[in-house]
Amino acid sequence: MDLLQELLFLVFQVDGKLDTTAMLRLTDNKAAGIEGITCSYNPDDEDYRDGYVTIDYWLGIEDETQYIEKEKFYNALSNLCDKHLEINLEDGEKIRKYLYKIKNDLKI
Secondary structure (H helix, E strand, C coil), rough: CCCHHHHHHHHEECEEEEHHHHHHHHHHEEEEEEECCCEEEECCCCCCCCCCCEEEEEECCCEEEEEEEEEHHHHHHHHHHHHHHHHHHHHHHHHHHHHHHHHHCCCC
């Protein structure tokens, strides 16, 4: 598993299941996360870079920031959602709606 996949698991999964609430927060204010890790593409965030999604996380003493190209981020999130939907078909409409909004927000 690469770093991006690991970070997305931390932001968007709870108890081994996709956290659709985190996806909703991302679509509402363009930021999501839990204590220790956040994901954002909000231009008002201090770490914002045009064309990228920012993932900030804290490992021990140091803060880390990863800038992920928006297309790469979206594709990885979409793959994570596809895996979730293989088991949880009932979430399909809601997740497709969130992915559509995120894709439009990212302008890809």
